[in-house]
Amino acid sequence: MSALAIDIGTLKLKNPILTASGCFGYGLEYDDFYDVAELGGICTKGLSLNPRAGNPPERICETPAGMLNAIGLANVGVEAFCREKLPTLRERGVTVVANIFASSVADFVAITERLNRETGVAAIELNVSCPNVTEGGIEFGKDARMCGEVTRAVRVATKLPVWVKMSPEAGNIVAVAKACEEAGADAITAINTIRGMSIDIEQNKLRLANRTGGFSGPALRPIALRIVWEIAGAVSIPVIAIGGISTTRDVIEFMAAGASAVQVGTANFVDPSAAKRVLDGLRAHCESRGVDAKALIGAARG
Amino acid sequence: MSALAIDIGTLKLKNPILTASGCFGYGLEYDDFYDVAELGGICTKGLSLNPRAGNPPERICETPAGMLNAIGLANVGVEAFCREKLPTLRERGVTVVANIFASSVADFVAITERLNRETGVAAIELNVSCPNVTEGGIEFGKDARMCGEVTRAVRVATKLPVWVKMSPEAGNIVAVAKACEEAGADAITAINTIRGMSIDIEQNKLRLANRTGGFSGPALRPIALRIVWEIAGAVSIPVIAIGGISTTRDVIEFMAAGASAVQVGTANFVDPSAAKRVLDGLRAHCESRGVDAKALIGAARG
Amino acid sequence: MSSPVLPKRRLATLPLLRRESIGGLYHVLTFDDPEGSLALPGQFTMVRGAEWGDAPLLPRPMSYLTAGHTPSILIKVIGEGTLRMGRAEPGEPFALLGPLGQPWRASTPGRRAVLVGGGVGIAPLLFLARSLAGGGGKQPIAIYGGRSAKDLPLDDELATLSELHITTEDGSRGTKGRVTDVLKELLGPDQEVFTCGPDRMMAKVAELCASRDVPCEASLETPMACGYGVCLGCPVPMTDGSYLYACTQGPCVDARRVDWSRADHAPKKGVTLLRTKS
Amino acid sequence: MSSPVLPKRRLATLPLLRRESIGGLYHVLTFDDPEGSLALPGQFTMVRGAEWGDAPLLPRPMSYLTAGHTPSILIKVIGEGTLRMGRAEPGEPFALLGPLGQPWRASTPGRRAVLVGGGVGIAPLLFLARSLAGGGGKQPIAIYGGRSAKDLPLDDELATLSELHITTEDGSRGTKGRVTDVLKELLGPDQEVFTCGPDRMMAKVAELCASRDVPCEASLETPMACGYGVCLGCPVPMTDGSYLYACTQGPCVDARRVDWSRADHAPKKGVTLLRTKS
Numbered sequence A, B: 001m002s003a004l005a006i007d008i009g010t011l012k013l014k015n016p017i018l019t020a021s022g023c024f025g026y027g028l029e030y031d032d033f034y035d036v037a038e039l040g041g042i043c044t045k046g047l048s049l050n051p052r053a054g055n056p057p058e059r060i061c062e063t064p065a066g067m068l069n070a071i072g073l074a075n076v077g078v079e080a081f082c083r084e085k086l087p088t089l090r091e092r093g094v095t096v097v098a099n100i101f102a103s104s105v106a107d108f109v110a111i112t113e114r115l116n117r118e119t120g121v122a123a124i125e126l127n128v129s130c131p132n133v134t135e136g137g138i139e140f141g142k143d144a145r146m147c148g149e150v151t152r153a154v155r156v157a158t159k160l161p162v163w164v165k166m167s168p169e170a171g172n173i174v175a176v177a178k179a180c181e182e183a184g185a186d187a188i189t190a191i192n193t194i195r196g197m198s199i200d201i202e203q204n205k206l207r208l209a210n211r212t213g214g215f216s217g218p219a220l221r222p223i224a225l226r227i228v229w230e231i232a233g234a235v236s237i238p239v240i241a242i243g244g245i246s247t248t249r250d251v252i253e254f255m256a257a258g259a260s261a262v263q264v265g266t267a268n269f270v271d272p273s274a275a276k277r278v279l280d281g282l283r284a285h286c287e288s289r290g291v292d293a294k295a296l297i298g299a300a301r302g
Numbered sequence C, D: 001m002s003s004p005v006l007p008k009r010r011l012a013t014l015p016l017l018r019r020e021s022i023g024g025l026y027h028v029l030t031f032d033d034p035e036g037s038l039a040l041p042g043q044f045t046m047v048r049g050a051e052w053g054d055a056p057l058l059p060r061p062m063s064y065l066t067a068g069h070t071p072s073i074l075i076k077v078i079g080e081g082t083l084r085m086g087r088a089e090p091g092e093p094f095a096l097l098g099p100l101g102q103p104w105r106a107s108t109p110g111r112r113a114v115l116v117g118g119g120v121g122i123a124p125l126l127f128l129a130r131s132l133a134g135g136g137g138k139q140p141i142a143i144y145g146g147r148s149a150k151d152l153p154l155d156d157e158l159a160t161l162s163e164l165h166i167t168t169e170d171g172s173r174g175t176k177g178r179v180t181d182v183l184k185e186l187l188g189p190d191q192e193v194f195t196c197g198p199d200r201m202m203a204k205v206a207e208l209c210a211s212r213d214v215p216c217e218a219s220l221e222t223p224m225a226c227g228y229g230v231c232l233g234c235p236v237p238m239t240d241g242s243y244l245y246a247c248t249q250g251p252c253v254d255a256r257r258v259d260w261s262r263a264d265h266a267p268k269k270g271v272t273l274l275r276t277k278s
Ligand SMILES: Cc1cc2nc3c(=O)[nH]c(=O)nc-3n(C[C@H](O)[C@H](O)[C@H](O)COP(=O)(O)OP(=O)(O)OC[C@H]3O[C@@H](n4cnc5c(N)ncnc54)[C@H](O)[C@@H]3O)c2cc1C
Pocket: A061, A062, C044, C056, C058, C059, C060, C061, C062, C063, C064, C073, C074, C075, C076, C077, C078, C079, C080, C081, C082, C083, C120, C123, C124, C220, C221, C222, C223, C224, C251, C275
């Protein structure tokens, strides 16, 4: 009977399988499929200070082994989340990571302070890397100094663990990750999407109303793996991997590269039980090898 | 009868279909398949001042809808190219774009001067964005100042058109492209590969001896299209698109985004006649719409 | 979001029982579902070949044509995914996620149902017609339109279930013109309309119904990634300025709520290279 | 690179004529090629399902088992591509690029051929054995090894074409042990060896032949992207420090030229999750 528990700093996760922000709603849409409390955790849709309607359609389109999205961070806002979603999640014993987004340091802090008033939030994930909003988002994520600043401000504003989510579009991602570590981040999550585009040649128009959209899915995996490898070699805090993870093999691959845990994103669209499926697969793998999940971390780093 | 000819600055191409460097050898491996002189042009494997053996195996591996390569710029060197490959290409009337690589400005110039002594070179493409070599390569490509410097040095060293090939890993690609334009580049080619990684979980080892490899193929297309769109909107010199192009639809899509021509890369591995196939498809498309190829450029930019 | 009365959703891997090629680009795919699907008319399923691998990646939303132990869908081949479906052989496993979304609302006693459809939009309307026939109420009127005679899949079955009026733009069958030309004549105050088809068609139908104050329910079509409410990729603008998420709050909605202006920039299906390798 | 005498290469889309499942993970795929393949023993083809779409992307290198109007390959299912091949039904179109690479060099008059193979490495050796039989020379010796009795695909046909010696590591058939244990005993000065199989096996065979000064030809296996010499993805280190490109300068090479040290870090095939979705 292998142990699957993983420590992310002071936070103990049941297992290394989480779901990625924006790919799992608020974790309340899965009653017909499985009990999400079984997962290591879920990351909420990105929460902003005020509700956001999001971008006009089309918001998504498919690409080879991947997809583009420009949701524009449509969300109910942190207040409604705390009132309407969190209580149920808390009851059910779901490990909730609040993914938050703002276009100013002050707003990042304001959202954090609202979350401080609640129990049942296990960690805060800073989305400083959303490619689909004009201000804030990716611009923060590309700049080590700004990322450090946001991280530090949130760090001092809360006792909760703070995770910072990296943008793959930063010219020097390792520098950004290190700046966040120095600023007190408890973990680095990588990666967010890379901006892509698609054109409908029948109509000679861009497929997405937002023009560009974030590229995700299996196609993104080799890039994400390289970045996770680079960051895990450069920081001493845990790295949580995201990017095209859809099978048990992928989980093992990212952990071998140095990830302490993973997040399942786009794969949830293909199979609502994707995270549960890879969790079961990981358990079976660990049992068959007679190892604990911890032992998989960095296995390929030699 | 639609006209397919395209002007890249002073250079007139038969048509907008070229083949990408490193994905077409030296253009002499296709006798069994078709006459490469039909193409708008071919870009040679990256040429260095001296021959290079390249990286040890494994050099390649497959990823979802794409692949990774770490060839390490194995090539015969500019001297052998001019002696053994170029004469045949010249005879056959092939439009040859010499893709060159060096780790110093001086060497870029030295290769250029060697090429100046030959006839039958239509243009020089500067690979300042190879992800698979330790010095030079991608570091040049990420830095606008260095790219401008290399471009200017080669620009003054030759009468041949100079194309500069962009790295998608630059934090600010548009700035790099503009710097190259200011430095006298005749065209921008985009994009080169993005570094990726893959791990063999049975053996817990990296699949590529070079650890990382350049990510290419259809999976890369949406990222390449976004970058081509951004660059085409920012510079006034022609942009030549590369990235996952494997069907006629893809050619039309990149041209609609603002590309004046395209290069077919990884698709050649799946079908040696890929470039000829999309050329025939493009011709048929233009005829059926009764338009010249030129008319497709920027069609989606409104 | 989805009201509690709706049947439980599940992802089932089901073998293809048969594929009937019914002319042109149309096929009916029937699956073998021992457990049985409880889908209601107007609901849809996200369909994906279990052996497709990494591409095409996303499942394709398809309205149920029938439910039960042999659930079926009507497909039109327009791209990579439907091409594979239109090529599938019996025994090939498919993953079906469903039933999804809001079904057609119950018909109002005393009102005669008028089904207005175009192309594959006929699938959810046929399902509805069958259940209305079961209900024993007055036989519905159906107005079914296409560009030409070969764009009217399953018209024969529809004829057995309704008072069927056919329109074609080229006049190769039925009335020359559009469904709305016929609807204009037939539409009465004691009726209610259910429509599914191209946006432009539904927009005109909705407008006509609104002008005559006749209830109209429309089934929306928009790209979807997840189909069950988590990606937020399927918003449809409403007249009140809000977005309705077609997969969970739709696809069937009161047509009066929909901001049909979006129909203006809907795909003008014209000369198209099939969205696949060439 | 590839010498002028080699047959013209072509990319042909050929329907699968039949797939014979021959036990375990092994299948023989036979294609219908009206034009006919002129492949020589030891040459290979890059094989890809014409309907695979964007993934898996690259064609898979496979040795010809037979050529002519019904070219065939022997496959072992190990990942996504071979899984699809092992599942293909007659009629499914495949793109075959070939014939590619350097064939086995002609056998030397006066020397008896010894074919040493393991697993699917038997395919090019069977093709060779058949052509030797046609040549009318002395019947070749064949030493064929596998982990167990079920790892010896097509041993029956090989038996009809050679003096066959079988070895299995678990002793479930033939001599318990490795092919080299038998080769040690049989290898004589007037022989020449042709070998294809796991790197570690070929390395030992090459070493033994070198020590007895017997000519040895090996067929190399390495990942390939293009298969025809343009990607430079298939280098194999030579003893002189250079790289040999397996697709055009190989796969068949003089074993003495190969730096077999690479065999040490060759995949130890052990407990494996099949390289596909799970
Ligand atoms: C609720 C609902 C019910 C539907 N019912 C049917 C039906 O019964 N029969 C039928 O033939 N079609 C139906 N459609 C449309 C069907 O989903 C598309 O035709 C199909 O997804 C096209 O896939 P493709 O791979 O062939 O095309 P591609 O163009 O290759 O698909 C690329 C991407 O765009 C999406 N897409 C392309 N066209 C459409 C479209 N018109 N609507 C939604 N997504 C699209 C695909 O799902 C995929 O994600 C329905 C759509 C919705 C939203």
